Amino acid sequence: MRKPNIAILGATGVVGREITKIVDELGIEFNEIKFLSSAKSAGTKLEFQGKTYTVEEAKPESFDGVNIVLASAGGSTSQKFAPEIVKRGGVLIDNSSAFRMEKDVPLVIAYVNDEDLKKHKGIISNPNCSTSQLMLVLKPLNDKFKIKRLIVSTYQAVSGAGLAAIKELKADTEANLKGEKFENICFKKPISFNVIPQIDVFCENGYTKEEMKVVNETKKILHLDADTPISCTAARVPVFNGHSEAVDIEFEQSVQPDEVRKILESSFGVKVIDNPENFDYPTTRDASGVDPVFVGRIRKNLAFKNGISLWCVADNLRIGAALNTVRICQKIIEMDLF
Numbered sequence: 001m002r003k004p005n006i007a008i009l010g011a012t013g014v015v016g017r018e019i020t021k022i023v024d025e026l027g028i029e030f031n032e033i034k035f036l037s038s039a040k041s042a043g044t045k046l047e048f049q050g051k052t053y054t055v056e057e058a059k060p061e062s063f064d065g066v067n068i069v070l071a072s073a074g075g076s077t078s079q080k081f082a083p084e085i086v087k088r089g090g091v092l093i094d095n096s097s098a099f100r101m102e103k104d105v106p107l108v109i110a111y112v113n114d115e116d117l118k119k120h121k122g123i124i125s126n127p128n129c130s131t132s133q134l135m136l137v138l139k140p141l142n143d144k145f146k147i148k149r150l151i152v153s154t155y156q157a158v159s160g161a162g163l164a165a166i167k168e169l170k171a172d173t174e175a176n177l178k179g180e181k182f183e184n185i186c187f188k189k190p191i192s193f194n195v196i197p198q199i200d201v202f203c204e205n206g207y208t209k210e211e212m213k214v215v216n217e218t219k220k221i222l223h224l225d226a227d228t229p230i231s232c233t234a235a236r237v238p239v240f241n242g243h244s245e246a247v248d249i250e251f252e253q254s255v256q257p258d259e260v261r262k263i264l265e266s267s268f269g270v271k272v273i274d275n276p277e278n279f280d281y282p283t284t285r286d287a288s289g290v291d292p293v294f295v296g297r298i299r300k301n302l303a304f305k306n307g308i309s310l311w312c313v314a315d316n317l318r319i320g321a322a323l324n325t326v327r328i329c330q331k332i333i334e335m336d337l338f
């Protein structure tokens with residue numbers, strides 16, 4: 001297997017730091033690695049595999065000789081550097097939403113639609129965090145019973161909005177407990193002791209952009225018909241890390257909760273915790289810091305024919321961003337696609 005030269009773009013951010021950790025955890029083999037940020041953090045020292053690296057400011061020439069770029073530096077940064085990376089023969093694995101819905105850009109969850117990687121023309125997109133955790137759960141169920149309709153309600157942690165949002169939850173909570181005034185910057189409403197029914201901006205149809213990402217990205221990844229009815233409500237909750245989702249699925253074929261449990265118990269990347277009599281169901285705290293997507297509360301849905309409801313939690317920084325990015329990198333190396 002060929003070993004690539006790798007660059008981590010956005011290495012000083014919440015997702016970038018997690019990507020760096022996971023490159024080590026998954027034992028990704030490379031010739032050289034470099035860490036890039038904006039001018040603000042350039043010069044920062046990073047420890048990686050026993051060596052000290054200096055973070056460099058990302059410039060077009062930073063990508064000379066780089067084969068694979070793992071990017072989590074925001075949409076405008078990816079848009080700026082993508083042509084420079086591709087022009088130099090590199091492959092960009094991008095965490096932003098900049099290219100996700102472009103026809104020529106594969107949108108991939110590793111172990112769900114790896115075959116789509118073969119169609120890449122230099123850019124591969126990593127799905128939105130709330131879509132990502134769902135795919136490992138829905139893929140085996142769609143293969144067996146075929147999804148007819150899907151309704152998702154999300155309860156999303158603040159880490160999904162970056163380092164500044166994590167700091168805001170902490171500071172707002174402390175101020176609130178002391179009875180002090182606090183001015184929100186990252187969120188439109190106070191995030192402490194609150195639930196905010198808005199993530200990202202509103203679209204013309206009344207849904208938010210975050211909600212429409214779940215709708216559109218799910219169809220693209222699972223190759224569902226364009227008119228498959230999918231609806232999502234996304235809320236931000238005062239949790240530091242780990243997204244939770246309540247999922248209602250109607251299938252074409254008849255399905256029993258036990259069949260779903262059995263399929264998911266043997267599915268890659270999924271762990272079932274489902275024994276409500278003993279209070280065994282997954283919570284966000286179970287998921288934070290680990291790899292599996294946890295599923296519980298699997299039951300017959302009372303509103304749909306052939307319907308199933310379930311509860312799904314995962315670490316949004318890992319499967320929702322960094323882990324999948326590094327898994328894609330691993331697949332690209334294994335499939336010799338760089």
Ligand SMILES: NC(=O)c1ccc[n+]([C@@H]2O[C@H](COP(=O)([O-])OP(=O)(O)OC[C@H]3O[C@@H](n4cnc5c(N)ncnc54)[C@H](OP(=O)(O)O)[C@@H]3O)[C@@H](O)[C@H]2O)c1
Nearest residue numbers: 010012013014015037038041072073074096160162163321
């Ligand atoms: N957090 C999540 O759960 C999640 C999930 C999926 C996708 N994403 C996406 O991943 C991206 C990063 O998110 P994050 O939460 O890690 O944000 P973050 O903590 O704010 O980190 C942003 C990173 O990007 C770098 N950066 C910013 N502008 C840059 C520029 N012009 N050139 C080079 N580097 C630049 C920053 O460098 P400095 O330190 O120099 O500012 C920092 O390393 C976003 O596109 C986000 O939508 C995040």
